[in-house]
Amino acid sequence: MKKMKRYIYVLFLLGTLLSCHNLDERFESITAAQTYYTTDVELYAATNPIYNHICDLCDRTCRFNTICMGANDVTTSTVNKDYVEFETFNPSGSNVMLNYYWGGYYKVIIASNNVIVNSAKVPDSELKNAALGQAYFGRAWAYFWLVRMHNRIPLTLDIETHPNIGLTEPAVVYNQIIDDLKKAETLLPDVYTDYRAKIAFTKGTAKSFLASVYLASAGYPVKNTANYALAAAKAKEVIDNKGTWGYQLLTNFADLWKNVKYNNEIILGYYFNNSNGVASQSAPYPGQPTEWTGWDSYFAELNFYKKFPSGARKNGTFCTAYPVKNSDGSTSIVDYTKLKSKHPYYSKMWDHDGMNWAAPWEYNDWTSSRTTIAMRYAEVLLIYAEAQAMSSAPDASAYAAINEVRQRAGTGDLVAGLNQTAFRDSVIAERAWEFAGIEANGSNWFDLVRTETVEKAAADRDPSEIQILTAPTHSKYFAPIPDSEILLNPNLK
Numbered sequence: 001m002k003k004m005k006r007y008i009y010v011l012f013l014l015g016t017l018l019s020c021h022n023l024d025e026r027f028e029s030i031t032a033a034q035t036y037y038t039t040d041v042e043l044y045a046a047t048n049p050i051y052n053h054i055c056d057l058c059d060r061t062c063r064f065n066t067i068c069m070g071a072n073d074v075t076t077s078t079v080n081k082d083y084v085e086f087e088t089f090n091p092s093g094s095n096v097m098l099n100y101y102w103g104g105y106y107k108v109i110i111a112s113n114n115v116i117v118n119s120a121k122v123p124d125s126e127l128k129n130a131a132l133g134q135a136y137f138g139r140a141w142a143y144f145w146l147v148r149m150h151n152r153i154p155l156t157l158d159i160e161t162h163p164n165i166g167l168t169e170p171a172v173v174y175n176q177i178i179d180d181l182k183k184a185e186t187l188l189p190d191v192y193t194d195y196r197a198k199i200a201f202t203k204g205t206a207k208s209f210l211a212s213v214y215l216a217s218a219g220y221p222v223k224n225t226a227n228y229a230l231a232a233a234k235a236k237e238v239i240d241n242k243g244t245w246g247y248q249l250l251t252n253f254a255d256l257w258k259n260v261k262y263n264n265e266i267i268l269g270y271y272f273n274n275s276n277g278v279a280s281q282s283a284p285y286p287g288q289p290t291e292w293t294g295w296d297s298y299f300a301e302l303n304f305y306k307k308f309p310s311g312a313r314k315n316g317t318f319c320t321a322y323p324v325k326n327s328d329g330s331t332s333i334v335d336y337t338k339l340k341s342k343h344p345y346y347s348k349m350w351d352h353d354g355m356n357w358a359a360p361w362e363y364n365d366w367t368s369s370r371t372t373i374a375m376r377y378a379e380v381l382l383i384y385a386e387a388q389a390m391s392s393a394p395d396a397s398a399y400a401a402i403n404e405v406r407q408r409a410g411t412g413d414l415v416a417g418l419n420q421t422a423f424r425d426s427v428i429a430e431r432a433w434e435f436a437g438i439e440a441n442g443s444n445w446f447d448l449v450r451t452e453t454v455e456k457a458a459a460d461r462d463p464s465e466i467q468i469l470t471a472p473t474h475s476k477y478f479a480p481i482p483d484s485e486i487l488l489n490p491n492l493k
């Protein structure tokens with residue numbers, strides 16, 4: 001059987017399963033589906049909305065990753081009010097992006113619950129297991145984002161109306177996420193033989209994500225340090241069996257971002273296909289300069305860029321020569337200091353069908369078929385390196401894992417003989433360089449939170465960056481619940 005590549009295909013329908021925005025209305029809107037699914041074929045088809053909602057939520061990297069603007073690898077323009085609120089650790093409950101992703105993640109959750117609850121009426125089969133596995137993964141994926149963003153959130157596992165639902169503590173939410181992913185890794189296939197053969201969640205996806213969840217819950221605020229050992233064991237399981245799912249590092253870092261559709265490093269990706277002419281897309285506009293008709297939604301913080309280690313990874317992360325069209329029609333090549341923003345830009349999500357690198361302002365295709373990368377095999381290697389060191393010691397296997405990433409980056413092996421803390425800090429720094437620029441798992445911001453180093457990162461800013469009026473504290477690590485939700489249900493305060 002041919003090995004599948006692991007990607008989410010955007011299965012856009014003419015309509016979506018859910019369209020309301022407040023939590024109570026979403027619960028009500030799904031209730032009518034309770035009596036519908038009676039066969040495994042119907043249940044399997046019911047997972048399509050999970051993928052629809054994920055892709056709709058993630059159609060622009062800047063939108064669902066707004067919370068990551070507080071990290072030290074990205075900054076924004078002062079004209080982007082919603083981003084600036086997160087950049088300066090002062091998001092309001094009326095923030096447009098906050099409300100957008102809150103609604104989006106709960107759409108994924110309710111679509112997943114719909115499959116899980118209705119599965120009780122469907123006879124057991126491999127197809128039913130595959131449907132359930134995708135639903136458990138989808139629910140875990142959404143709750144993992146929400147708990148890291150908000151800390152205390154409403155937790156629902158059914159499709160009933162809950163007008164007075166309260167907030168659940170993060171440790172409880174993490175336990176539910178872990179339980180869902182354990183079920184997903186058991187139920188999901190290694191490969192698919194139908195139309196999902198290159199696009200759906202597999203056992204490898206679930207195992208890799210479970211390692212990430214264990215690592216996150218070992219840090220702040222849950223601090224279940226026993227999960228370091230579980231993260232290491234699960235990451236090693238993926239590493240030792242990578243051939244089952246075809247995982248490997250690409251030889252050249254820059255190749256990750258060349259008109260990406262599929263590649264063997266991607267463990268989770270959101271694949272957009274414009275063949276039917278209606279697909280939404282993770283367009284390059286948000287992270288491009290205005291000189292290229294971009295939006296200046298995010299770009300690199302100056303100090304982060306200056307400290308970024310030289311080598312193949314830096315060359316593949318940033319655009320260093322910017323073609324600019326002059327008033328007389330000629331083209332000049334300038335560096336970032338000559339751009340309106342006076343900041344370097346990330347080139348990770350720019351390339352697409354029809355991109356003209358000599359004159360990038362001529363053609364930016366909003367609906368090109370391109371994959372937004374959410375999790376890569378490099379992350380599994382770095383999860384293992386950190387978790388193994390923190391649960392035991394920085395042994396040869398931990399060094400081998402981080403050095404595999406560093407060698408590809410062109411920075412050479414990590415200095416030998418580091419103690420546990422120094423090694424851990426080196427892995428965190430490596431993650432910041434490797435996943436810089438709001439890659440879809442938001443790793444740099446969430447790493448700062450779980451290691452309680454947001455304050456340190458915020459202090460290391462170039463004086464020309466947007467001014468932070470109030471220094472961040474632990475109380476600023478998490479986003480508020482949207483005002484509209486609290487208005488409907490005061491128990492969410």
